Each structure stands twice: as C-alpha cells, then as structure tokens.
Amino acid sequence: MSSHIEILAILMSAVVIVWLFRRLHLPAILAYLVAGMLVGEHGFAFAHEHVDYDKFAELGIVFLLFTLGLEFSLPKLLAMRNLVIAVGSLQVAISLVVFIIIALLTGQSFASAFVIGSVLALSSTAIVIRQLSETGSMKRKSGQISVAVLLFQDVAVVPLLIIIPMFAQDSDTSMLLALLIALVKGVVVVTVLLMTGKWLLPKLFTLVAQVRTDELFVLTTLLVTLVASALTQWFGLSMALGAFLAGIMLGESQYKHQLEADIRPYRDILLGLFFVTVGMKFNIDVLIESPFQILAILVGFMAVKVFVIQKLSVMAGAQQKDAWASGLMLAQMGEFGFVLIALANQTQILPTNVSSILLGVGIISMAITPFMIEHARTLGVWLSNDKVANTEHLEQLPENTQLKDHVIICGFGRIGQTVSRFLKQENIEFIAIDMDPLRASKARDAGENILFGSSRKKELLEAANLSEAKLVVIAFGEDKQSLEVIRKVRTLSPNVPILVRTRNDDQLVALQSAGANQVVPESLEGSLMLVSQVLSLTGVPFSRIYRRVQTERKNHYNHLHGFYQGENTNLSPDAIDRIEFAHAIHLNDDSFACGQSIKALNFDPRRIVIVALHRGDTETENPDDNTILCSQDTLIVRGKPRRVELIERFLQEGS
Known part of the structure; x- marks a missing residue:
C-alpha cells in the first residue's frame, strides 16, 4: 500500500473514531489509540509501522513537553510544596518500587521492570485536570491533592525520559557512569538554555511581536522549540527535555498564552499521530488471548495506586473521604506512560508482549477514568464510612x-x-x-x-x-x-x-x-451600562434610557445575543453550538424572497429572528410580518451560525 493511501487510512479512521469517542464523552487520546489499533498491522493492516511516522510523531511529544513547560509554574509548585513533597514525590517513589518488585517477581529483567514501574506509577494529567475543571472540583481538597501529585509526576517524567534509554547500554557497569555524564550534560544544557531564555528570548519575541505578523510569531515559536530540542539531543539527552526547558523559559513571559495558542494545533495533530503510532503497536490478539491477565493487572495496579495515594494523603492531613477521592481520580495510567512505552520499544528494553499488555491496560484504565472522577467523591464518602461527611x-x-x-x-x-x-x-x-x-x-x-x-x-x-x-x-x-x-x-x-x-x-x-428567576450576564450587563453612559453623554433623557434598558432586560437581552463575527471569534466545536450571529442578507432581483411577505416565508422565531430591515436609507427594527420584501432590501437576521446559513440559502434560492 502506497504511503499516501496509508496516510489517508490513518486520517479517515482518526476522524471517524475521534468523533465517535467525543460523542460518547471519552478522551480523544483513547480514540487515537483505537484508530492506530484498527489501521495497524495487528488490525486491518491498512497502514504499517514506518519510520517516518515515528519521526513526525516524536515532534508531538516535543510540543507536548513545551506546553507542559509553559503551564509549569514554579511559584505554584512552591505554594503547594507540602502536598507535592509529602504526597506527590512519595507516591511516585513508592509506586515505582512496588511495581518494580512485582515485575521482578514475574520474571522480568530489571530494565523491563523499571519501565513497567515508571509507566504504571504515572497518571493522566490531561484527563484529570480537564475533568476537575469541568466538574468544578479543582478547589476541593481532593482536587488540590490530585493537582499536587500530577505536578510532581510531570516533573518526574523528565528524568525518566533520560534514564530509560540508558538501560540500552552494553554493560551494567556503564550505567552509573552514564548517569553521571548525563547529569553533567544536563547541568550544562539547562544552564545554557536558562541563560538564553532569561536574556535573549524576551528580546527576540518583543522584536517579533512588534512586526505584528501572526505567521512570524508562529514560526519563531516553532523555531525556539525545535532549536532547544535539537540542543539537548546534540548533548545526547532527550529532545523532550529541551522542549520542556524552552517552555519553562517562556512560561513567565507576557507571551505565554499567545505561545500556547500558536503551538496547540501542531501539538494536537502531531500528538494524535503519536498515539496512533502507539496504537499501531498494540496486538489485539493479546487482549483476546489474555483477558483475565489484563483484567488482573488493571485491577491490581489501580488498587495499589489508590491505596498508596490514600495513605499518603491521610498522613498529609487530608480527611479520609478526600484521600480516597484523590486516589480514585489518579488510579489510571497516563499519556506519558505511552510515551515511555514507545521509548522503551525504540531501545528494545521492553518485550513486545509486555508492551501490548501495558497498552491494553492503559487504554482500559483511561476509558473508565471519566466515570471514576465523576463519582470519586461519592465513592470516597462510602469507602471512608463518613456518615457525617456533609x-x-x-x-x-x-x-x-x-x-x-x-x-x-x-x-x-x-x-x-x-x-x-x-x-x-x-x-x-x-x-x-x-x-x-x-x-x-x-x-x-x-x-x-x-x-x-x-x-x-x-x-x-x-x-x-x-x-x-x-x-x-x-x-x-x-x-x-x-x-x-x-x-x-x-x-x-x-x-x-x-x-x-x-x-x-x-x-x-x-x-x-x-x-x-433572573440571570445577569456580565458581558451583556456591561454592554447595557456602556450604552447608558453613551446615551446620557449624548443628551438622551434619563427616563428614556431607563425604559430602553429595562425593555432589554425584560426581553432577556434578546437584541444583545447576536453579533457580527470577526477574525478572533471563537468558532470551536464547543462554542459553535452556543453563539448566535447577526448576519446581513442582501436580496437581488432573482432572490426567491422578493415579492413575498415575511409572514409568507414562515420563519420560526425560535430559530431565526429578523432584527431589522434596511431599505434604501431607512432602517426598520422588528419589521411587521406583512412587510413585502423587495429587491435591494437587506435583512439583518440573528441565529446560530448553521441556521443563518440555511436561512440565507432559503431566501436566495427557495430551498
């Protein structure tokens, strides 16, 4: 199968499965993994593992670590240092040791056991943080513990990315020396990058920002990320480490949010490709042949993580119910676990069958995570026997x-x-x-x-x-x-x-x-207050201003809902279902609506509202239903974007 057909197969499967998973409120990461499973050589064999995929997919991890660096806040880490140190560091250390011992007892080599322990010790930052934000649980004690643990796990990923490739050294005696050399190299490269970030990058981005060209800003962001990654790779360290340091350097700058917005499309696409390549390596036969083994590992490793986090949280002063809730939230395997699996496969540390089992366990654990987070507090109260928790x-x-x-x-x-x-x-x-x-x-x-x-x-x-x-x-x-x-x-x-x-x-x-009974939208009330001041300063009597404002409130701000879209209007899938547009529809001699009354066109006022009619130099607000539309009229309508498109086609073509 030619390469462009393979790419088409990957894209088609990714689009369909991501759409399906989002409809089921499941994480997009799972969709990419399943897409890879289906198109890979262990699935329908539409695409085969290819070195080019891995090279491009690696850039997804580079950009993921860059955005992680942007979001990494040293002040936030210091503010939560008690939880981060008391719970986060010990959770990673204890879980790592427990899983290594269990893996060694099952006959794995130390290198393989270390990878298994590292993979299972980490949780999903992307899924947990998103769920906590959506459910409003970030401010709860259980949410704060979860964030603290995830903060340390994100930091722990970086040394793990450095250590795991070192297991591929020819002799065990070179491991300590390799670690010391890597430490020296790390200190040098971190010093160079941090000095560059402190003195050079702010000036560079200030110069770029003054040009006011979005394309140049995006190109500069990509260049900085890739140069930092290439520098660490040149020193024999992980590309992801350079990207992480670049993100930290720019995380405290005034351009942080713009940088994150610019890099996100590249990160999401390439990261999706990365997870597709991971899924391609998953052998579905392992799931069919060893369902009980996978189930046992799934229940076992999640139980260990829940128990470890619960005990450490209680020791840190948390209540039993919050401790259990935090453990349940963080029980799954994380997206960085897949990164470590891929890294271990590249260095041939991890046996193929073990990789497949870990992938299957990770996919299932992430699939049930939204349910676990949603019910974590209820389950925490039940597990703690806290009858007076509320x-x-x-x-x-x-x-x-x-x-x-x-x-x-x-x-x-x-x-x-x-x-x-x-x-x-x-x-x-x-x-x-x-x-x-x-x-x-x-x-x-x-x-x-x-x-x-x-x-x-x-x-x-x-x-x-x-x-x-x-x-x-x-x-x-x-x-x-x-x-x-x-x-x-x-x-x-x-x-x-x-x-x-x-x-x-x-x-x-x-x-x-x-x-x-009353809903007060800040943005719309702000508009009304501004309008009141404008009308007052232009000489309109206060009584008339008051009547107009009250009328707008009684009508539930109807005339303030629709707006003309601009270049920066949020047209994301989440926003497109909520926003309403104001749109001008110009009628010409051949328009279907010419010569017909508004009433005859049978508009549904719940779906489309006619705001005004422009005819010549006059404008009529809320035109009468018996108004006959003429050529060169301009109708101002308000409604959801898709409905506005349909109504314009109807007025012009009659279909």
Missing part, C-alpha cells in the same frame, strides 16, 4: 436560626462582597456561603456572617436558613456549579427567588430552565 460545617447553625427575610449569597468573592456591602447599607440581613477556607476565615474574623463549604450541599443551605430567605444570589459565575446550586435550592425551597450571575449568555436558557 455535616462538617454545621457548628454555625444555631447562630443563623433567627434569620428571616434575609439574602443568601452563594460565593463571597469580589462580586459577592460587593453585593453584601450594599445590603448592609440598606440594613438587609444576609448570610454568605463560600468554599475558600482562607476567605471564609478572614471574612468571619472581620465580623461577616459566612459559612464555609459548598452551596451545593443541602446541609449548608439549611444552615443558612433557606426556608426563611427572601432571595438567593449565586455570585460565583461558574455555570455548571450554578446549575447544581439552582437545582438543590429548588428541591428545598420551590418558591424562593434566585438571581444568578454568569460571565456571558452561553447558558442563559439552561439557567432559567433550571429555575433561576
């Missing part, structure tokens, strides 16, 4: 039982504190709920009536005397958490008014459907 903050209950006709503020950040200040000025009683322990402590010391905990918990809402409250304000601006709070409040008090703050209008309808 009543830990009820010591404040007695002092709030006298509250009546008060306001409950969920989230006591800047917005919540501003709301409380105005309530105080009007002598309106309130109680706040916030899950930031430092903020809650400082606010309580200052005399504020505040409960520490999650406003999604029934016990906290009852402690705030929800049954007697006259208003609930959800002020933290995280839509998924807000939806949970709304549903919980509605189950406890069906009639209490709920006011929700949200950052934009993406989830406006969902929040209202869940039971919110």
Whole structure:
C-alpha cells in the first residue's frame, strides 16, 4: 500500500473514531489509540509501522513537553510544596518500587521492570485536570491533592525520559557512569538554555511581536522549540527535555498564552499521530488471548495506586473521604506512560508482549477514568464510612436560626462582597456561603456572617436558613456549579427567588430552565451600562434610557445575543453550538424572497429572528410580518451560525 493511501487510512479512521469517542464523552487520546489499533498491522493492516511516522510523531511529544513547560509554574509548585513533597514525590517513589518488585517477581529483567514501574506509577494529567475543571472540583481538597501529585509526576517524567534509554547500554557497569555524564550534560544544557531564555528570548519575541505578523510569531515559536530540542539531543539527552526547558523559559513571559495558542494545533495533530503510532503497536490478539491477565493487572495496579495515594494523603492531613477521592481520580495510567512505552520499544528494553499488555491496560484504565472522577467523591464518602461527611460545617447553625427575610449569597468573592456591602447599607440581613477556607476565615474574623463549604450541599443551605430567605444570589459565575446550586435550592425551597450571575449568555436558557428567576450576564450587563453612559453623554433623557434598558432586560437581552463575527471569534466545536450571529442578507432581483411577505416565508422565531430591515436609507427594527420584501432590501437576521446559513440559502434560492 502506497504511503499516501496509508496516510489517508490513518486520517479517515482518526476522524471517524475521534468523533465517535467525543460523542460518547471519552478522551480523544483513547480514540487515537483505537484508530492506530484498527489501521495497524495487528488490525486491518491498512497502514504499517514506518519510520517516518515515528519521526513526525516524536515532534508531538516535543510540543507536548513545551506546553507542559509553559503551564509549569514554579511559584505554584512552591505554594503547594507540602502536598507535592509529602504526597506527590512519595507516591511516585513508592509506586515505582512496588511495581518494580512485582515485575521482578514475574520474571522480568530489571530494565523491563523499571519501565513497567515508571509507566504504571504515572497518571493522566490531561484527563484529570480537564475533568476537575469541568466538574468544578479543582478547589476541593481532593482536587488540590490530585493537582499536587500530577505536578510532581510531570516533573518526574523528565528524568525518566533520560534514564530509560540508558538501560540500552552494553554493560551494567556503564550505567552509573552514564548517569553521571548525563547529569553533567544536563547541568550544562539547562544552564545554557536558562541563560538564553532569561536574556535573549524576551528580546527576540518583543522584536517579533512588534512586526505584528501572526505567521512570524508562529514560526519563531516553532523555531525556539525545535532549536532547544535539537540542543539537548546534540548533548545526547532527550529532545523532550529541551522542549520542556524552552517552555519553562517562556512560561513567565507576557507571551505565554499567545505561545500556547500558536503551538496547540501542531501539538494536537502531531500528538494524535503519536498515539496512533502507539496504537499501531498494540496486538489485539493479546487482549483476546489474555483477558483475565489484563483484567488482573488493571485491577491490581489501580488498587495499589489508590491505596498508596490514600495513605499518603491521610498522613498529609487530608480527611479520609478526600484521600480516597484523590486516589480514585489518579488510579489510571497516563499519556506519558505511552510515551515511555514507545521509548522503551525504540531501545528494545521492553518485550513486545509486555508492551501490548501495558497498552491494553492503559487504554482500559483511561476509558473508565471519566466515570471514576465523576463519582470519586461519592465513592470516597462510602469507602471512608463518613456518615457525617456533609455535616462538617454545621457548628454555625444555631447562630443563623433567627434569620428571616434575609439574602443568601452563594460565593463571597469580589462580586459577592460587593453585593453584601450594599445590603448592609440598606440594613438587609444576609448570610454568605463560600468554599475558600482562607476567605471564609478572614471574612468571619472581620465580623461577616459566612459559612464555609459548598452551596451545593443541602446541609449548608439549611444552615443558612433557606426556608426563611427572601432571595438567593449565586455570585460565583461558574455555570455548571450554578446549575447544581439552582437545582438543590429548588428541591428545598420551590418558591424562593434566585438571581444568578454568569460571565456571558452561553447558558442563559439552561439557567432559567433550571429555575433561576433572573440571570445577569456580565458581558451583556456591561454592554447595557456602556450604552447608558453613551446615551446620557449624548443628551438622551434619563427616563428614556431607563425604559430602553429595562425593555432589554425584560426581553432577556434578546437584541444583545447576536453579533457580527470577526477574525478572533471563537468558532470551536464547543462554542459553535452556543453563539448566535447577526448576519446581513442582501436580496437581488432573482432572490426567491422578493415579492413575498415575511409572514409568507414562515420563519420560526425560535430559530431565526429578523432584527431589522434596511431599505434604501431607512432602517426598520422588528419589521411587521406583512412587510413585502423587495429587491435591494437587506435583512439583518440573528441565529446560530448553521441556521443563518440555511436561512440565507432559503431566501436566495427557495430551498
């Protein structure tokens, strides 16, 4: 099969399987692995292992380590140093030793056992961090422990990438010498790169940024990454190490976010190719022939990791339920495990059948990770036998039982504190709920009536005397958490008014459907405030401004939803289903809609809204349904991008 047919087979399988897996809410990494399994020589043999694939795929790891370096924060590491050292470092060390011993007992060589231990000791940063962010669990103690462990694991990957190739040395006696030489080389190359990053790179990117050419910025980013990788490779070290150092150098610069945005498309495509090449090496026959062996390894290694993390977390001062939850979140094998497997295969350290078994175990463990993270807290409470896990903050209950006709503020950040200040000025009683322990402590010391905990918990809402409250304000601006709070409040008090703050209008309808009486999108309210100031400064009477603003609020900001797209408009798959566009449709002599009334065209107002009609020099807002459309008219419509495209085709062609 020719190379371009092989590439076509890889791309087609990747597109179809990634789409299917995302529909099933499974990680894209798994999709790439499965795609590789199907097209590889152990699957349908559409593509064969080829050196060119591996070369390109290696660049995916280079860019992955570069973005990891960008996100790596030394101040954050220092701030979490107790958890990182007490839990993260010991988790990697203990898990590594346990898995090495088990592998040696099963007859593996020390080099092979070390690779197996390294692979199984690591967890998936990409999946866990994403799930924690989506579920709003990052601020919980279990989430903080998980992040601390992942931080250390990310650092531990770098020395593992250096050590594993050294097992391919001809004699065991050269190992210590090779490690010492690698250490010296590492110190030299790190010094050179850090000095370059401190003195040269900021000036270089400043010069490039002044040109204001996106292509040049992208090219410079790629060049810096690849030069740093080539330098470490020239010193006999891993290319990934150079990329990681380059990322660290630029991580504290003002260009960090732009660099990450520029490199992401290359990273995702090449990383996808890397995981496809890993999947191509997986022999599906091993899964068929040894299902019980794979299941035993899967359950065994996950149980070991859960137990180790749980014990270390408790020793670090965490509660039992948080310790169990953290262990369950981090039980899977990580994406860097596949990197180490590929590296071990290149140096022929790991037997082929062991590689296939590890790949199968890793794929299955990552597949069940989203479910485990979603239910980690519930399982943690069950495993800890913590019958009063959700009543830990009820010591404040007695002092709030006298509250009546008060306001409950969920989230006591800047917005919540501003709301409380105005309530105080009007002598309106309130109680706040916030899950930031430092903020809650400082606010309580200052005399504020505040409960520490999650406003999604029934016990906290009852402690705030929800049954007697006259208003609930959800002020933290995280839509998924807000939806949970709304549903919980509605189950406890069906009639209490709920006011929700949200950052934009993406989830406006969902929040209202869940039971919110008023939703205040910051972006749209900011637009209204700006409009009010503009109209006031141009001489429009205040009464007319007030009426216009109130009308817009009563109409649920309808006229503020659609906007004309620009070059920087987010058109990602996640955003395209939420945003609405305003779009101008110009009618000519041959347009289907000419001579017909708006009513006859039978628009569905729930899908497409006609904002205005331009005819000559006049503009009519919300034109009447009986208006006859003419040639040279311009209709301004608002709706989702795909619907706008369809309605334009209908107006022009009648289909």
